[in-house]
Amino acid sequence: MIPELTASVGAPRIAAIEHPFGLTLGMPGDAARQLEVLRSTLRALEEISQPGGVVHLPFEWNAAEKIEMYPPEPPPIVQYLRRHPWYFPRFLKRDPPETRAV
Amino acid sequence: MAKSIDSYRFLEGISKRVMKHWSSLGTSREIPWTPLSKPLSRCIVALLSSAAVALKTDQPFDQDIERRDPWFSDPSYRILPRTASAGEVRVHHRHINPRYAEQDLNCVLPIERLNDLETLGEVAHCAPSHYSYMGYTLRPEALLAHTVPDIIRHLRQGQVDAVVLVPV
Numbered sequence: 229m230i231p232e233l234t235a236s237v238g239a240p241r242i243a244a245i246e247h248p249f250g251l252t253l254g255m256p257g258d259a260a261r262q263l264e265v266l267r268s269t270l271r272a273l274e275e276i277s278q279p280g281g282v283v284h285l286p287f288e289w290n291a292a293e294k295i296e297m298y299p300p301e302p303p304p305i306v307q308y309l310r311r312h313p314w315y316f317p318r319f320l321k322r323d324p325p326e327t328r329a330v
Numbered sequence: 331m332a333k334s335i336d337s338y339r340f341l342e343g344i345s346k347r348v349m350k351h352w353s354s355l356g357t358s359r360e361i362p363w364t365p366l367s368k369p370l371s372r373c374i375v376a377l378l379s380s381a382a383v384a385l386k387t388d389q390p391f392d393q394d395i396e397r398r399d400p401w402f403s404d405p406s407y408r409i410l411p412r413t414a415s416a417g418e419v420r421v422h423h424r425h426i427n428p429r430y431a432e433q434d435l436n437c438v439l440p441i442e443r444l445n446d447l448e449t450l451g452e453v454a455h456c457a458p459s460h461y462s463y464m465g466y467t468l469r470p471e472a473l474l475a476h477t478v479p480d481i482i483r484h485l486r487q488g489q490v491d492a493v494v495l496v497p498v
Binding site: 321 | 332333334335336337338339340347348349350351352353354355356357359360361362363364366369370375381396397400401402424425426427428429430431433434436437438440442443444446447452453466468469492494495496497498
């Protein structure tokens, strides 16, 4: 989904795909796409020969597909940062406050 | 020409900025590496999804933890049998729309597709159990200290050769 982010935590092998969040394998009911994505991912397991290797999977996402990617309610951290914008730099640095802030 | 994916295509605004910055932070640790010891057709394969999938009959992931401390989320995990299907689960991750995976679990945990590959002989076996955790936290200590070792112990007990981690 975001292979650079996955790589940044030291994943040994990465199969990168350009699919929306929550639809990693494809749309509901699209068994053919889901099977090809899983098959290609497992093939990457055989193909990647060095730690941190990345294979870009060839699947195109149909931009005409109407999807609602976001959750029904914004995640708590989004609501929290709207109320406490001075914490945004710490969020950006992945540096949470020592004590739980809510 | 081979496709080069656009990692940020589905992000915008602040979310895009945050993900780009987090990606740049990197890690100082050595990347772990275990060579694949045999062909996939002889491997037992398991799945691990970060979508916080739980059987309806199991304890739900605790979404209130994240409401109380938005830097953190429930660090536990759930076991899903290889027979699990969408009607039997709930998706508790608060940063995605759970609708699609609750309609078809294979969107985030492709158990049926792995069973298909077993039937086709492309993998030896779909593992009897698969796993899910909640893939958002800025306090990963409990996840790393307890959940990850527990899942690894289950995988070793099941003689699993390869695990597909499915981010959402």
